[in-house]
Amino acid sequence: AAAVARQLQALGVMVNVGAHGQREGLAVHWEMWSFARGGMTPMQALETATISPARHLGMENDIGSLEPGKLADLVIVDGNPLEDVRRTDQIDKVMLNGRLYDAATLAEEGEGSSAAPILWWRGVPQFDIR
Template sequence: LTMIVDGHTGIEHTFPVEIVYDDVLQMWKPEPGRGLASVGVGYTPTLSVAYGGLSGEYWWYQHDELWKHPRLRGFVPPEVVIPRARRRMMAPDEDYNHFLCARICEQAIGLGIPVQPGGHGQMQGINTHWEIWMMTHGGMSNLEALYCGTHNGARHLGLEGDLGSIEPGKLADLIVIERGKDPAKQIRDTEAIQWTIANGRVFDAKSMAERMSDGTLGPAPQFFWMAEGYSPSRVPPAVGGCHGCGHPNACGWMRQ
């Protein structure tokens, strides 16, 4: 609350409670004609952390077999994905705190407070999708969550003149969803991306190969962990390593 009083532009991470009451909401509510207060102090809840209890990140590890996810396998080193995703802890859904914390997101947008997804070093790439999906766990509609993940994020950073929506004069930074998928109906379809367009350049989302002007794809990038003999450890190839070192000669199952 002191951040709101002091005039911060945003609150990062969740309030560690289920809901907030009128004393907080009246202080937080945007007030037209009062400078920064007319815009509102933005809320970036970072539900994958969700202060005050078991965080949302682990819910996804529990419910999805992320070590099999084709794009995580293609774009993130296996020694990052597998230690977190393969050996998972389990808990009842009611123990996960993000379901409760996400309710404040719905309260905030009802007051006109901009809410947008954040991150805190959780799983690369897919974490932004998690954040958008978890907003619906607190009562947001799919369209509200999508608005938070597009327009509100750009607005919070002061970039709404260039990003956040498809309009004449804005940068061509957007994604194209696969035919037959619709995140407005099924929120998890946000990850069914066919093309990523970055400042007008078109990339195949499955390989990150650029689509050229003649319609062909350029070469897909090769990442450092794909190099022959790469190992994140200092274990020599002739020496057996532990199950967590990621050395390709010691832990072939990580490369399968």
């Protein structure tokens, strides 16, 4: 299916991630990785989760890419996803509404920093499913 998605993309069809309800948070990464395995470049795979869905929704002037005047919640990853798209789940920092958070602790960083809230799922074991 990923190879077909790449062929459709080459014909000008807008391809977006689907993320069909798999484990929350990972599904989009899995979709991008699959697209890359199907022949998309890492940039093309990243676009299926960013600017392409924004265009599909008619919101490309507000979201989907980093440009002056756009809303920009984003993640900072450890490594370069343009060299290896599988780096997309190696999240180091999260910027949400202009505030920077450490991904491991959820503590806010920078001016007005605060400790992370205590969340119910903190004690749930994590598994490496790569």
